[in-house]
Amino acid sequence: MSGLEDLYQxxxxxxxxxxxxxxxxxxxxxxxxxxxxxxxxxxRVHLTTDGDRIEEIRFEGVGCAISTASASLMTExxxxxxxxxxxxxxxxxxxxxxxxxxVREVAGPELGKLAVFSGVREFPVRVKCATLPWHTLKQALAxxxxxxxxx
Amino acid sequence: MSxxxxxxxxxxxxxxxxxxxRRDFPALFLTVHGKPLAYLDNAATAHKPGTVIEAEARFYRxxxxxxxxxxxxxSLKATIAYEEAREKAAGFLGAESLSEIVFVRGATEAIxxxxxxHGRQRVGAxxxxxxxxxxxxxxxxxxxxxxEEKGARLKVAPIDDAGQLVAxxxxxxxxxxxxxxxxxxxxxxxxxxxxxxxxxAAAHEAGATVxxxxxxxxxxxxxxxxxxxxxxxxxxxxxxxxxxxxxLLWGRADLLREMPPYQGGGEMIRSVSFERSxxxxxxxxxxxxxxxxAGAVGLGxxxxxxxxxxxxxxxxxxxxxxxxxxxxxxxxxxxxxxxRAERKAAVVSFVxxxxxxxxxxxxxxxxxxxxRTGHHCAQPVMERFGVPATTRASFAxxxxxxxxxxxxxxxxxxxxxFA
Numbered sequence: 355m356s357g358l359e360d361l362y363q364x365x366x367x368x369x370x371x372x373x374x375x376x377x378x379x380x381x382x383x384x385x386x387x388x389x390x391x392x393x394x395x396x397x398r399v400h401l402t403t404d405g406d407r408i409e410e411i412r413f414e415g416v417g418c419a420i421s422t423a424s425a426s427l428m429t430e431x432x433x434x435x436x437x438x439x440x441x442x443x444x445x446x447x448x449x450x451x452x453x454x455x456x457v458r459e460v461a462g463p464e465l466g467k468l469a470v471f472s473g474v475r476e477f478p479v480r481v482k483c484a485t486l487p488w489h490t491l492k493q494a495l496a497x498x499x500x501x502x503x504x505x
Numbered sequence: 506m507s508x509x510x511x512x513x514x515x516x517x518x519x520x521x522x523x524x525x526x527r528r529d530f531p532a533l534f535l536t537v538h539g540k541p542l543a544y545l546d547n548a549a550t551a552h553k554p555g556t557v558i559e560a561e562a563r564f565y566r567x568x569x570x571x572x573x574x575x576x577x578x579x580s581l582k583a584t585i586a587y588e589e590a591r592e593k594a595a596g597f598l599g600a601e602s603l604s605e606i607v608f609v610r611g612a613t614e615a616i617x618x619x620x621x622x623h624g625r626q627r628v629g630a631x632x633x634x635x636x637x638x639x640x641x642x643x644x645x646x647x648x649x650x651x652x653e654e655k656g657a658r659l660k661v662a663p664i665d666d667a668g669q670l671v672a673x674x675x676x677x678x679x680x681x682x683x684x685x686x687x688x689x690x691x692x693x694x695x696x697x698x699x700x701x702x703x704x705x706a707a708a709h710e711a712g713a714t715v716x717x718x719x720x721x722x723x724x725x726x727x728x729x730x731x732x733x734x735x736x737x738x739x740x741x742x743x744x745x746x747x748x749x750x751x752x753l754l755w756g757r758a759d760l761l762r763e764m765p766p767y768q769g770g771g772e773m774i775r776s777v778s779f780e781r782s783x784x785x786x787x788x789x790x791x792x793x794x795x796x797x798x799a800g801a802v803g804l805g806x807x808x809x810x811x812x813x814x815x816x817x818x819x820x821x822x823x824x825x826x827x828x829x830x831x832x833x834x835x836x837x838x839x840x841x842x843x844x845r846a847e848r849k850a851a852v853v854s855f856v857x858x859x860x861x862x863x864x865x866x867x868x869x870x871x872x873x874x875x876x877r878t879g880h881h882c883a884q885p886v887m888e889r890f891g892v893p894a895t896t897r898a899s900f901a902x903x904x905x906x907x908x909x910x911x912x913x914x915x916x917x918x919x920x921x922x923f924a
Contacts, residue, residue: 358871362864362922371859393863394880394893416893418861419923477867 360473361480362419365427370419375429379412387501388490390482395421399429399490407436411491418483420474425487431468437495444488447471451481521818523905529554529810530903540873543908548693548852548899549877551724551746553807560806561748564799572798573772573789587798590805591788597808598738598755599729605761607754607788608796612720613643615739615754616687618791619716620647622764623737623756624685627714630656633682635713637662637670637699638889639692642882644718648687657684664889668695668844675704679711686713690722694883694897695844696827696852698722705734714760720744724901725823725850727816730755742800746901747807751800754791761787768793819902823851826900826909833913840916843890851900854881857916860923862894868922869896872915874908 379385382400389396397415401408411433413425432440446465451474474484482504493502527533532552535542544552564586570579572587594606609615624647628634634648638661645659652659660683662675675686686708691698705715715734720741722728730738737760742751756764766773766784770793775783784790830853834840839858857865866878877897880887887893898912 358868358922361867367923392879393861394884394887395863396893416861418863420864480863480867483863 357473357476361477363470363473365467365470366419366423369423369426373413373422373426375412375426375433376414377412378414379410382410382412384494384498386490386494386497386499388486388493388503389501390417390421390486390504392482392504393418395483395486397421397425397487397490399425399487399494401491401494403437403495408432408434408440413487417486418480420471420480420483421486424471424484427467427470428487428491431466432491440495441492443468444492447488448485451475451484521815521822521902523822523903527903527905529556531555531558533903537873537875538871543874543904543911545898545900545904545908545912546875546877547724547901547904548721548744548881548897550743550749551901552903553746553748553803554810556810557747557803557806561799561803564802569799571795583798586802586805587796590801590808593805593808593812594740594753594755597723597728597812598740598753599731600755601731602758604787605755605758607756607761607791608801609739609752609754609791610750610797611743611752612718612739612741613752615737615752616644616716616718617647618754618767619737619739619756620651622767622791623714623760624648624651625655626764628652628655628657628684631682632657632684633660633678633680634658635660635662635675635678635683635686635688635708637675637688638664639668639670639695639697639883639886640687640689641693641718641720642884643720644687644689644716645885648685658682661885662688664697664886667846668692668886668890669697669846669848670699670704676707679708679713681712683708683711683713685716687716687718689718689720690728691719691725691850691852692844692883692886693721693852693899694854694881694886694895695846696849696854696899697844697846698848698850700848701733701735709734721850721852726820736760742804742807745804745807746810747804748797748800751797751804753804756787758787761791764790766793767791770794772796814902822902823900826904826906827851827853829906830898830900830909830912833909834916837913837916837920843892843895851904852897853899854895854897856892856895857919860919862896864923865896865916865919868919869912869915872911872918874912874915876912 379400383402385400395417401411411429530552568582570583572584660678714736716737717735723745738755740753743749773793843854862878
């Protein structure tokens with residue numbers, strides 16, 4: 355179906371239907387909100403750290419299948435990771451979505467389950483859907499609070 | 506699609522020859538993702554007939570010069586072409602005189618112009634401006650800016666669950682402090698056609714002037730400002746099958762004459778010295794700088810095209826498209842149409858249970874079907890209906906019943922992916 359199967363992979367559909375780590379986090383040490391004014395998608399990322407490591411992370415918000423699945427998978431992947439590792443993942447996730455197609459092969463194994471988003475690259479207008487939760491995470495880690503916009 | 510619908514559609518086909526009209530629009534024959542384009546995003550921008558594209562190109566090839574200045578032949582030719590476009594616009598809108606037609610960049614600039622001149626002149630601290638809950642951002646934000654500047658209040662006329670103005674709701678908001686009523690003729694997000702004439706009469710009774718956003722009306726129906734009775738009417742060129750970057754503001758002559766300039770520069774003055782400048786009469790007063798001459802010429806060609814259409818046939822055809830689309834979409838499980846006004850232009854906004862509009866848009870695009878997804882620059886409308894975004898199919902007279910079927914089939918693909 356001309357790239358659609360690459361975009362809407364089973365894992366992505368599953369996470370968009372049953373998002374993991376979704377909901378409020380009452381004791382969050384840091385929270386940030388991300389907004390995509392193009393589509394109105396809004397995501398809030400809440401987390402706690404022990405200073406260096408992300409202990410707990412949850413997200414709230416409505417969005418398309420890509421942004422919801424991205425938020426869900428992101429929380430799964432970064433939970434328990436060091437802050438520096440999470441930021442590095444963000445960087446490589448971004449490269450997977452926007453970079454040279456050959457990166458796909460290299461990035462795949464390193465990014466683990468995030469590699470399911472490689473199909474987004476064929477849909478440039480949807481890249482922001484996938485990166486919105488990550489920008490929001492970065493904001494929460496950097497400032498402890500605040501908001502970011504994709505525009 | 507049911508056979509009944511097919512039969513109704515084919516019975517109606519002879520009156521308006523869609524296939525013949527389609528041939529006038531080169532872009533309708535594009536292929537996207539290996540499929541023929543079904544362009545259902547006309548409320549965002551419409552495609553252009555070949556005559557418009559050719560008129561703009563011909564202007565650059567044969568007449569390019571600045572207007573109203575040079576004494577040389579080309580300048581004269583350009584001026585004539587530009588002013589001829591103004592005549593066509595005056596005819597199109599039913600203006601009384603050419604001085605009532607101001608060329609602007611688009612409907613957005615037209616409204617901003619009125620807010621910055623007439624608005625500043627008329628609205629003071631404690632005064633009120635009334636808009637409706639179905640306005641495009643371009644008919645909200647300029648008034649908000651004016652209210653902030655002047656300490657005035659913005660009041661919003663409510664809409665009902667069908668997406669039409671609550672009966673008497675706007676009238677109730679009118680007080681002796683209401684200075685301006687700004688309302689949309691046809692809603693871009695819902696398709697609702699507002700009773701502009703009746704609302705204008707009520708606003709005038711309260712002493713307010715009326716600014717109408719006609720961006721979505723001009724492509725669908727003949728507009729007569731005298732019949733509507735309003736004071737200002739904004740038209741977008743590119744939504745009316747003309748070029749981008751050109752639009753019209755029609756304003757009542759006496760109001761335009763009283764208004765201060767919008768922007769300062771060349772063209773809009775009578776004389777300039779460092780002590781003081783004298784401003785030109787309308788419309789030149791509001792057209793500072795070199796205008797979009799080629800755009801105006803192209804718009805003139807679009808208005809010629811519209812003028813030659815059989816509008817009774819267009820109305821019938823668009824109504825049939827709307828009925829067909831409404832009926833076929835309603836049969837899809839989990840689909841809800843947002844906006845069910847009694848008087849509606851051929852626009853269908855909808856949400857699909859469990860699938861975000863952006864996912865819908867991406868999937869139907871791969872089937873060659875172009876729709877708009879998102880908030881349509883009408884976030885208050887989305888909020889009113891409790892949805893973050895909708896998918897919108899907006900039709901023009903050149904759309905066919907087959908394209909409605911293509912949309913419906915593409916939505917079946919959406920269900921396949923999200924099964």
